[in-house]
Amino acid sequence: MRRHELTDQEWELLAPLIPRAATGRPRVKDRQVVNGMVYKIRTGISWRDLPERYGPWKTVYTRFRRYALDGVFTRALQQIQARADTAGDLDWLVQIDSTIVRAHQHAAATGRKGGATGRTNRNDHALGRSRGGLTTKIHLACDGRGRPLAVLLTPGQRHDSVCARPLLERIRVPRTGQGRPRCRPDRVIADKAYSSRGFRAYLRRRGIACTIPEKNDQQRHRHNRGRHGGRPPTFDRQVYRRRNVVERCFNQLKGFRGIATRYDKTATSYEAAVNLASLLLWARSV
Numbered sequence: 001m002r003r004h005e006l007t008d009q010e011w012e013l014l015a016p017l018i019p020r021a022a023t024g025r026p027r028v029k030d031r032q033v034v035n036g037m038v039y040k041i042r043t044g045i046s047w048r049d050l051p052e053r054y055g056p057w058k059t060v061y062t063r064f065r066r067y068a069l070d071g072v073f074t075r076a077l078q079q080i081q082a083r084a085d086t087a088g089d090l091d092w093l094v095q096i097d098s099t100i101v102r103a104h105q106h107a108a109a110t111g112r113k114g115g116a117t118g119r120t121n122r123n124d125h126a127l128g129r130s131r132g133g134l135t136t137k138i139h140l141a142c143d144g145r146g147r148p149l150a151v152l153l154t155p156g157q158r159h160d161s162v163c164a165r166p167l168l169e170r171i172r173v174p175r176t177g178q179g180r181p182r183c184r185p186d187r188v189i190a191d192k193a194y195s196s197r198g199f200r201a202y203l204r205r206r207g208i209a210c211t212i213p214e215k216n217d218q219q220r221h222r223h224n225r226g227r228h229g230g231r232p233p234t235f236d237r238q239v240y241r242r243r244n245v246v247e248r249c250f251n252q253l254k255g256f257r258g259i260a261t262r263y264d265k266t267a268t269s270y271e272a273a274v275n276l277a278s279l280l281l282w283a284r285s286v
Contacts, residue, residue: 002053004042005035010283017076019067028055036060038280041273044257068272077275078181080282081149082174085182089286091144093239094185095246096167096194099254100156103127103134103262107270126267128155136262138253138274139167144242146249147285148278149173153271160193165202184208189243200233211239253277 006014011031018030036054040047050057067073084090108127126136135156141149150170154163168188174181187209195215203210214233222229254260256277264270 004039041258073275086176092186093144095189096141097246098139099250107262108134126153128157139163142249146245
């Protein structure tokens with residue numbers, strides 16, 4: 001096994017989750033191709049610069065693109081989460097946060113040429129312009145052990161609180177037996193950016209407890225209204241100390257150079273790369 005490649009234990013876990021061709025001519029081995037994908041996102045190199053030991057670069061890219069469009073890595077991530085939930089290894093104390101990544105000039109080209117090339121791509125390809133140039137924001141929900149549960153990509157200037165609800169709605173852990181997938185955490189921990197009356201009301205409707213600090217201006221506004229300002233939201237400082245878990249999860253994801261800087265032109269490919277990195281984090285923790 002070479003550096004940046006799957007171990008035997010990781011491949012035994014991932015092999016059943018990778019689709020295989022039932023018919024057709026012999027093709028490059030799945031493990032060889034997946035190792036090429038992992039090497040690419042780990043090092044951040046161009047597809048054309050892949051070492052020859054992974055086979056033709058175009059074969060690796062074509063299969064990665066096919067997996068991205070079919071949602072293969074998303075389904076595989078859900079299946080490995082389902083196994084952990086069945087074994088009681090999934091901590092439903094969920095933390096949410098976001099991080100901004102710079103888009104390389106190769107990734108920025110698609111946003112200027114106008115529009116999506118297919119049904120699966122948004123018009124902006126999750127590219128936004130801010131002071132730092134073109135950026136993408138990764139919104140992440142992770143479990144209490146710092147393993148990704150759901151990912152949402154938006155342009156870099158999008159506010160966190162706007163994306164909190166669609167991010168939580170992406171959490172979907174299937175049951176290994178009968179029953180609907182689990183979508184509701186026991187508790188959500190977030191920073192002040194998510195402190196809004198609308199988001200708190202949404203969590204109450206779903207029966208989800210939350211630990212979110214109140215913003216200073218919200219506190220002043222409530223005090224100025226006197227008895228009409230209502231009660232302050234419940235806040236547990238001891239529970240909030242665990243919020244650093246999501247920061248450590250981002251740190252592990254950005255250990256992949258292809259995640260820390262976005263090189264993919266389309267949002268579909270970049271999200272697939274994030275899901276593949278998340279899948280590796282899960283494979284190394286179970």
